[in-house]
Amino acid sequence: xxxxxxxxxxxxxxxxxxxxxxxxxxxxxxxxxxxxxxxxxxxxxxxxxxxxxxxxxxxxxxxxxxxxxxxxxxxxxxxxxxxxxxxxxxxxxxxxxxxxxxxxxxxxxxxxxxxxxxxxxxxxxxxxxxxxxxxxxxxxxxxxxxxxxxxxxxxxxxxxxxxxxxxxxxxxxxxxxxxxxxxxxxxxxxxxxxxxxxxxxxxxxxxxxxxxxxxxxxxxxxxxxxxxxxxxxxxxxxxxxxxxxxxxxxxxxxxxxxxxxxxxxxxxxxxxxxxxxxxxxxxxxxxxxxxxxxxxxxxxxxxxxxxxxxxxxxxxxxxxxxxxxxxxxxxxxxxxxxxxxxxxxxxxxxxxxxx
Numbered sequence: 001x002x003x004x005x006x007x008x009x010x011x012x013x014x015x016x017x018x019x020x021x022x023x024x025x026x027x028x029x030x031x032x033x034x035x036x037x038x039x040x041x042x043x044x045x046x047x048x049x050x051x052x053x054x055x056x057x058x059x060x061x062x063x064x065x066x067x068x069x070x071x072x073x074x075x076x077x078x079x080x081x082x083x084x085x086x087x088x089x090x091x092x093x094x095x096x097x098x099x100x101x102x103x104x105x106x107x108x109x110x111x112x113x114x115x116x117x118x119x120x121x122x123x124x125x126x127x128x129x130x131x132x133x134x135x136x137x138x139x140x141x142x143x144x145x146x147x148x149x150x151x152x153x154x155x156x157x158x159x160x161x162x163x164x165x166x167x168x169x170x171x172x173x174x175x176x177x178x179x180x181x182x183x184x185x186x187x188x189x190x191x192x193x194x195x196x197x198x199x200x201x202x203x204x205x206x207x208x209x210x211x212x213x214x215x216x217x218x219x220x221x222x223x224x225x226x227x228x229x230x231x232x233x234x235x236x237x238x239x240x241x242x243x244x245x246x247x248x249x250x251x252x253x254x255x256x257x258x259x260x261x262x263x264x265x266x267x268x269x270x271x272x273x274x275x276x277x278x279x280x281x282x283x284x285x286x287x288x289x290x291x292x293x294x295x296x297x298x299x300x301x302x303x304x305x306x307x308x309x310x311x312x313x314x315x316x317x318x319x320x321x322x323x324x325x326x327x328x329x330x331x332x333x334x335x336x337x338x339x340x341x342x343x344x345x346x347x348x349x350x351x352x353x354x355x
Contacts, residue, residue: 011128042093043121083193109228115163119155
């Protein structure tokens with residue numbers, strides 16, 4: 001019983017912490033917590049159940065094909081059946097999010113984050129199943145280190161590829177790519193998943209290949225996040241620079257809105273509790289204004305009247321919050337500072353959507 005409880009704890013808690021960290025990385029406009037939780041739970045329950053059912057169905061044809069060769073059967077199950085079934089069942093959750101909550105997807109980073117949430121949920125239950133099969137504490141700890149620290153980000157990486165594919169589909173202007181991007185993302189998830197499982201199943205002499213693959217995957221994961229954050233910072237500054245010029249908010253407020261670390265909860269240490277709380281809504285609504293302007297930039301003349309009304313309402317709210325900013329009222333922040341140009345003088349339009 002103690003080992004079972006330890007297995008549940010060691011399987012679920014680390015993946016929940018990983019998911020929380022990735023959610024917090026989306027500094028400017030975090031995805032709704034309830035939607036993040038729903039994505040995580042999809043990975044925990046429906047994706048796992050559907051994958052188990054599908055893999056059980058595949059056991060008969062795999063057994064016939066392997067002709068009683070246990071190792072060959074295990075290799076096919078691990079490197080073909082598992083990646084195909086698991087990535088499809090996890091991808092179904094992403095498809096639902098992109099269909100039902102399409103408005104919440106504002107960037108490529110959002111696709112990566114939603115995919116990661118589903119992947120972490122799947123990893124949590126998969127780890128519990130693996131951990132509970134261990135009969136000794138030492139074996140459990142060794143497996144915990146392997147699956148949580150060495151390979152803990154794998155399912156987030158795999159399903160993150162699918163999520164990026166869905167996001168690229170949403171922002172593509174070409175009809176054929178709207179269909180192809182999710183397929184390519186899912187195919188990349190299956191391929192990388194299959195390669196990892198193949199090397200992991202082949203034995204200790206191939207474990208370095210599996211570790212190398214994880215390292216490359218994590219480099220891609222981190223680089224994608226960094227590039228997306230950089231682009232989002234740029235177009236937030238571009239959109240808010242126009243609002244500064246029109247007197248909606250002050251330059252320093254716009255800079256703080258787009259600054260990565262000033263939006264961190266740790267900034268409460270330098271600003272103080274009251275100032276942090278009172279200005280949190282200003283920075284959040286200024287971000288919403290920038291994102292709403294970005295949506296209009298994508299839609300162009302196709303923007304709906306209710307969206308235009310929301311844009312004007314946000315602009316009026318930000319202007320009021322800006323004027324009542326305690327740092328402006330107290331004189332601690334100079335309202336006359338000029339905002340540095342977000343773009344080189346030769347470039348007057350925002351950069352294209354990051355892809």
